[in-house]
Amino acid sequence: MTRRVLIKTLPLHTNYGGILQAYALQRVIRELGFDVVTDTTVTMPWRRRMRWRYFAVRRALRMLLPLRVDWSWRARHQVMAAQARFAARHLRRVRRVERASTPRAGAELARRFDTFLVGSDQVWRAYYADVPEYLFGMLPATPGGPRRVSYAASFGVEDVGEYRGTTLERARELIRRFDAVSVRERSGVRICRDAFGIDAEQHVDPTMLLDADAYRALAKGADAAEPEGSALLVFRLDEHDALDGVEAAVADRLGLEPRSLLPSPPPPTYREYAADPTRYDLPTVEAWLAGFAAAGFVVTDSFHGCVFAILFNRPFLAVANARRGRARFESLLELFDLGHHLVDPGAGAVDERVFAPDWAAVNRILDAERARAREYLARVL
Incomplete structure (x- = not known):
C-alpha cells in the first residue's frame, strides 16, 4: 500500500520561490513512490472557519464582476493570476490542516496520513509563521501515530529571538516528537542543538532537488x-x-x-x-x-x-x-x-x-x- 504524505508549507501568495519549492518537493516525493499532497492552510476554530467561508463566497461573487467595476479590490488578484494558475496546474493541494482546531479533529487528521512533513523556506521563523502550527502541534501526542519529519525547514535568522511568550517551550516540546529533522541553513543545525537539544541534518532547498533541465x-x-x-x-x-x-x-x-x-x-x-x-x-x-x-x-x-x-x-x-x-x-x-x-x-x-x-x-x-x-x-x- 502506498504511504500517504502531507507536506505543510507556508501560504504561496505571489512568492515565486515559495511556489517552486512546493512544486519541487511534491514532485520529488511523488517520484520516490509516495502518495503526496501539500497543505498551505492554517488551523481555524470553527467560528473563524465559517466566517472565512462566508467571505470566500463573497470573494467568488466579486470575481464575477467586470474588472472595471471593482478594480481597487481586484487589482492584486488580476496581476497574480498567472502564478495561481501554475499552482493549480502543478500542485496537488488539500485543505486539511485548517479544520484541525480541536483534539478530535487533530486525531482525525492524524489517521489520514502516514507521514507529516514540514518544509521548506522560513516555516520555523516566528516573523512569518505560527511556529507550533508548523511543528504539527495540532496532532495528538500519542505514541505509534504518523511520522513527523522536516525537510530543509528554515529559521531564516541566526537564533530564535523572535519567539515570544511560551513559543520557545512549546516548540521545544513539539520538535522532540519528530522522527527526523532536516534544516536548510547551517545556523539551523546549531539552533536545533542549542535551543532544542536535538540533532538536525542540513539539506539544500527543495528547488535544488531538481536539475536545471527540469526547470527548462x-x-x-x-x-x-x-x-x-x-x-x-x-x-x-x-x-x-x-x-x-x-x-x-x-x-x-x-x-x-x-x-x-x-x-x-x-x-x-x-x-x-x-x-x-x-x-x-x-x-x-x-x-x-x-x-x-x-x-x-x-x-x-x-x-x-x-x-x-x-x-x-x-x-x-x-x-x-x-x-x-x-x-x-x-x-x-x-x-x-x-x-x-x-x-x-x-x-x-x-x-x-x-x-x-x-x-x-x-x-x-x-x-x-x-x-x-x-x-x-x-x-x-
Missing part, C-alpha cells in the same frame, strides 16, 4: 524577452539604494542592459491597467524561470533568486537582505564556496571572481547534495 522543460514555450546572455536580469523584492548601485556597476562593467523581472505595481485605475496590462501583470512562473535561464548576469536581493542563478549557472551578485533573513544567503553561498557573491549595502568594489564562477566545482557539490537529500527523503518517509 517548465519554461519551454515562455517567450524570452532577449536572446540568451544579452540581459542583466534584476530581481528585486525590496527597494533600496544598495541594489541600484550594484545594478549600475555591473551594467557598466558588462555593457548589458538591465531588465527588471518584476513589473510596475498595479495602477490606481482600471483604465490605466487596460491601456497596457503587460506592464503590470506578474510574469508567469514559466516566464520567470525563462528569465533566469537566459540571463547574462543576475542581480538580486532574493534568496531564491540566488538559488536559480546557481541552478542555471548564471553569474550573479546578491545584496544582503537582512530583514528577509541574511542567514539564508550566507549558508547557501558558503555551501558552494560562493560567499564573495554576497555584498552588503554600501559595499565598495565588486569582487572580480563573480564574473567567472567555477561552475564545474559548483555543480559537483550540487550533485552530491541532491543525491544526499533524496536519500534522506527516501529513508525518513
Whole structure:
C-alpha cells in the first residue's frame, strides 16, 4: 500500500520561490513512490472557519464582476493570476490542516496520513509563521501515530529571538516528537542543538532537488524577452539604494542592459491597467524561470533568486537582505564556496571572481547534495 504524505508549507501568495519549492518537493516525493499532497492552510476554530467561508463566497461573487467595476479590490488578484494558475496546474493541494482546531479533529487528521512533513523556506521563523502550527502541534501526542519529519525547514535568522511568550517551550516540546529533522541553513543545525537539544541534518532547498533541465522543460514555450546572455536580469523584492548601485556597476562593467523581472505595481485605475496590462501583470512562473535561464548576469536581493542563478549557472551578485533573513544567503553561498557573491549595502568594489564562477566545482557539490537529500527523503518517509 502506498504511504500517504502531507507536506505543510507556508501560504504561496505571489512568492515565486515559495511556489517552486512546493512544486519541487511534491514532485520529488511523488517520484520516490509516495502518495503526496501539500497543505498551505492554517488551523481555524470553527467560528473563524465559517466566517472565512462566508467571505470566500463573497470573494467568488466579486470575481464575477467586470474588472472595471471593482478594480481597487481586484487589482492584486488580476496581476497574480498567472502564478495561481501554475499552482493549480502543478500542485496537488488539500485543505486539511485548517479544520484541525480541536483534539478530535487533530486525531482525525492524524489517521489520514502516514507521514507529516514540514518544509521548506522560513516555516520555523516566528516573523512569518505560527511556529507550533508548523511543528504539527495540532496532532495528538500519542505514541505509534504518523511520522513527523522536516525537510530543509528554515529559521531564516541566526537564533530564535523572535519567539515570544511560551513559543520557545512549546516548540521545544513539539520538535522532540519528530522522527527526523532536516534544516536548510547551517545556523539551523546549531539552533536545533542549542535551543532544542536535538540533532538536525542540513539539506539544500527543495528547488535544488531538481536539475536545471527540469526547470527548462517548465519554461519551454515562455517567450524570452532577449536572446540568451544579452540581459542583466534584476530581481528585486525590496527597494533600496544598495541594489541600484550594484545594478549600475555591473551594467557598466558588462555593457548589458538591465531588465527588471518584476513589473510596475498595479495602477490606481482600471483604465490605466487596460491601456497596457503587460506592464503590470506578474510574469508567469514559466516566464520567470525563462528569465533566469537566459540571463547574462543576475542581480538580486532574493534568496531564491540566488538559488536559480546557481541552478542555471548564471553569474550573479546578491545584496544582503537582512530583514528577509541574511542567514539564508550566507549558508547557501558558503555551501558552494560562493560567499564573495554576497555584498552588503554600501559595499565598495565588486569582487572580480563573480564574473567567472567555477561552475564545474559548483555543480559537483550540487550533485552530491541532491543525491544526499533524496536519500534522506527516501529513508525518513
